[in-house]
Amino acid sequence: MDESLKGQVAVITGGARGIGRGIALTLAKAGADILIADLLEDAMRETAEEVRALGRRVSTLKVDVTKAEMHRAMIGQALDQLGGLDILVNCAGVISIHPVDALSERDWDFVMDVNAKGTFLGCQAALEHMKAQRKGRIINVASIAGKEGFPNLAHYSASKFAVVGFTNALAKEVARDGITVKLIPQGRAQTPEDMGRMALFFATMDNVTGQSVNVDGGFTFH
Numbered sequence: 001m002d003e004s005l006k007g008q009v010a011v012i013t014g015g016a017r018g019i020g021r022g023i024a025l026t027l028a029k030a031g032a033d034i035l036i037a038d039l040l041e042d043a044m045r046e047t048a049e050e051v052r053a054l055g056r057r058v059s060t061l062k063v064d065v066t067k068a069e070m071h072r073a074m075i076g077q078a079l080d081q082l083g084g085l086d087i088l089v090n091c092a093g094v095i096s097i098h099p100v101d102a103l104s105e106r107d108w109d110f111v112m113d114v115n116a117k118g119t120f121l122g123c124q125a126a127l128e129h130m131k132a133q134r135k136g137r138i139i140n141v142a143s144i145a146g147k148e149g150f151p152n153l154a155h156y157s158a159s160k161f162a163v164v165g166f167t168n169a170l171a172k173e174v175a176r177d178g179i180t181v182k183l184i185p186q187g188r189a190q191t192p193e194d195m196g197r198m199a200l201f202f203a204t205m206d207n208v209t210g211q212s213v214n215v216d217g218g219f220t221f222h
């Protein structure tokens with residue numbers, strides 16, 4: 001059994017369902033204790049039970065990733081209840097489909113706030129602790145729409161392009177602090193388990209940072 005993350009603590013936003021759940025379960029199988037941060041309390045509880053059944057400690061917190069104070073509470077809870085913070089996965093995200101001429105300012109702000117600002121705030125909250133311990137792994141989930149534009153998804157693409165640029169810049173900023181920051185853009189031909197395995201690879205690699213890997217069956221080249 002792969003126990004490469006034994007004794008480590010991973011915080012996963014958007015970990016209640018979908019890809020975040022897949023990442024949570026994969027990291028738990030590899031030995032990590034897990035904090036799930038999400039808006040969906042019932043789904044969070046169900047995923048937490050699955051993590052517990054794998055023999056790992058688990059904690060949940062209702063978090064809105066657009067709020068800085070909730071990220072601080074999330075990191076504080078990981079430290080208090082699970083005793084550390086080794087890995088942060090920013091996976092919470094939202095999508096909506098609108099042509100630009102019908103896109104409301106409200107829809108733009110919502111998608112940018114959750115996807116782009118939520119990722120920034122998560123990284124910022126984790127950095128203080130990771131810098132102090134001179135070690136950390138941050139993994140941001142983007143999209144192939146963060147590598148190429150897609151019609152009717154301009155606002156979503158803008159938010160995910162922002163995540164790609166932010167990730168690359170932050171990786172360079174903190175490279176000498178022992179913190180790696182990596183990105184998983186992805187497209188259609190992926191499963192939550194694929195994404196979990198990519199996150200596990202990033203979580204266990206010391207000398208890889210600032211990179212993005214497309215888990216998309218070869219759809220995207222760059």
Ligand SMILES: NC(=O)c1ccc[n+]([C@@H]2O[C@H](COP(=O)([O-])OP(=O)(O)OC[C@H]3O[C@@H](n4cnc5c(N)ncnc54)[C@H](O)[C@@H]3O)[C@@H](O)[C@H]2O)c1
Nearest residue numbers: 014016017018019038039063064065091092093142143186
């Ligand atoms: N599914 C895909 O094919 C696909 C493709 C490209 C990118 N993505 C990205 O992968 C990530 C996960 O997508 P998914 O398909 O699993 O979606 P999903 O809707 O199944 O899961 C997203 C999770 O994020 C949570 N969330 C949303 N807003 C939140 C907020 N403000 N605060 C806290 N939690 C919040 C939701 O409650 C949900 O549990 C997203 O960032 C998405 O943009 C998904």
